[in-house]
Amino acid sequence: MEGAKKAINVYDFLDRRIQVIGVPSCFVPLNIIEQLEKFEPLWVALDPGVKLAEQRLKKCLPRARMMALPGKPDDLILNGMSRKEFLWQQGAARR
Numbered sequence: 001m002e003g004a005k006k007a008i009n010v011y012d013f014l015d016r017r018i019q020v021i022g023v024p025s026c027f028v029p030l031n032i033i034e035q036l037e038k039f040e041p042l043w044v045a046l047d048p049g050v051k052l053a054e055q056r057l058k059k060c061l062p063r064a065r066m067m068a069l070p071g072k073p074d075d076l077i078l079n080g081m082s083r084k085e086f087l088w089q090q091g092a093a094r095r
Contacts, residue, residue: 065093
């Protein structure tokens with residue numbers, strides 16, 4: 001439930017302009033990966049320090065853009081990251 005609440009906070013922060021989902025762990029279940037494959041563009045914002053999960057997701061979702069945020073998305077927002085800064089990070093995301 002915690003991930004869903006965080007996703008709602010990020011969704012609201014972004015003025016509900018893009019769909020945001022929360023997953024129960026950084027090791028995303030295969031059935032969710034299969035659903036995510038349908039989306040283009042797709043940005044992934046994992047918590048920092050989960051390189052193994054990031055590598056797995058890149059392999060499973062090669063079109064996904066990986067955001068390199070300096071912290072957990074919800075924490076960054078609570079600590080004052082502006083929408084402009086967040087969207088800049090989104091624009092800088094790499095494949």
